[in-house]
Each structure stands twice: as C-alpha cells, then as structure tokens.
Amino acid sequence: MLATPITPTAAVAACTPPADWRPYTIRSGENLFRISLRAGVPLAEMQRVNCIPNAANIIAGQVIYVPPTFFYSNAPTSPIQAQETASSIPRQAGCSVPGIQIAYPAPGAVLSSRFAVTGSATLEDSSRFSFYKVELRAENETVFHNVGQSNQPVTGGTLATIDPAAFGPGHYQLKLTVVDITGNYPQPCAIRVTFR
Numbered sequence: 001m002l003a004t005p006i007t008p009t010a011a012v013a014a015c016t017p018p019a020d021w022r023p024y025t026i027r028s029g030e031n032l033f034r035i036s037l038r039a040g041v042p043l044a045e046m047q048r049v050n051c052i053p054n055a056a057n058i059i060a061g062q063v064i065y066v067p068p069t070f071f072y073s074n075a076p077t078s079p080i081q082a083q084e085t086a087s088s089i090p091r092q093a094g095c096s097v098p099g100i101q102i103a104y105p106a107p108g109a110v111l112s113s114r115f116a117v118t119g120s121a122t123l124e125d126s127s128r129f130s131f132y133k134v135e136l137r138a139e140n141e142t143v144f145h146n147v148g149q150s151n152q153p154v155t156g157g158t159l160a161t162i163d164p165a166a167f168g169p170g171h172y173q174l175k176l177t178v179v180d181i182t183g184n185y186p187q188p189c190a191i192r193v194t195f196r
Contacts, residue, residue: 023183102119
C-alpha cells in the first residue's frame with residue numbers, strides 16, 4: 001500500500017501576507033529586526049508572513065511585505081531626519097526631484113494662521129505611485145508627525161492643511177515624501193518654517 005503524500009497547504013497559507021500589507025524592497029544595511037520594529041510587528045510574525053525561516057538571511061533588493069503602518073511610522077525615513085540634530089534644521093533640504101516639491105510655504109516662511117501646503121507629489125512613472133505623506137517636526141524634536149497623506153498624486157495643488165496654533169511657536173521642518181509601489185522613495189523635499 002502506497003502512502004498518500006501530504007500537501008503542505010497549511011504552510012503556504014501561513015506565508016500569505018494580510019490583504020492590506022504592501023511590498024517593500026529591502027535596502028542595503030537593513031535587517032528584519034529593525035524593519036519589524038519600524039512596522040510595529042513582532043519579528044516572528046514578520047518572518048512567518050514573508051516565509052523567512054532565518055531572519056539573518058535577508059538581502060538588499062529582496063521584496064517583503066509590511067503593514068501600511070510601516071510607511072507612516074515615526075522612525076527615521078530619510079537621510080535628512082537621520083543625520084540632522086534637532087537644532088540644525090536647514091532652510092531647505094532635498095527638493096531636487098521635479099515631481100516632489102513644496103511650492104508654499106517658501107523656505108524660511110513665518111506663519112501664524114491656518115495655511116495650505118501646496119506643491120506637487122508625483123512620480124515620473126505614475127503607474128509606480130503609491131502614496132505621499134507630509135510630515136512636521138519641531139526644532140526640539142527628533143521624530144516627525146504625519147500631518148497629511150493621500151494615495152492620489154497631486155500636481156500643483158493642496159497637499160495638506162496645517163494650523164500653527166495646534167503646534168505652538170517655534171521652528172519646524174516640513175517634509176514631503178512620495179512612496180512608490182515597492183515602498184521605496186526618491187529624496188524627500190524638506191523646508192524650515194517658523195510658527196508664531
């Protein structure tokens with residue numbers, strides 16, 4: 001009598017990411033532990049969902065799935081945030097990608113009433129666009145706070161609306177990041193503004 005082979009359907013189902021998780025391409029120097037911290041997901045779950053038996057065996061360029069919160073976390077998301085100290089917010093940083101621009105306010109602007117952040121949040125290949133986010137951090141803070149986001153590209157329009165009274169007086173860094181369908185992003189556009 002021949003034994004009937006067992007199909008590992010349970011293992012296949014266990015490796016299926018939740019429907020709202022998005023693809024992300026691992027960058028050089030990243031490891032699964034830090035990715036799981038940024039995503040707010042236990043390392044074991046990140047391994048299970050992505051069928052990674054050994055967390056140490058990931059490589060740059062490998063595509064994994066992460067929850068949407070990964071892209072909106074307060075973890076460092078750009079060289080601008082990771083390298084600056086809170087007291088050295090430049091008037092402008094990045095802003096070299098034509099489709100990722102803050103038109104208003106201007107770098108160094110002094111603002112006291114509710115205002116719309118305007119500009120463009122697009123990618124050259126629009127089929128690769130996933131979402132954009134507008135973030136703000138005070139001079140004495142090290143993390144950014146999400147103040148606007150959308151999964152629709154914007155060309156020369158409103159990106160977010162901010163009320164300075166909700167944040168208090170001081171110098172702030174305003175940052176626009178556009179994320180593509182793989183979780184990667186070109187250099188963000190960041191400017192310094194002052195709230196009075």
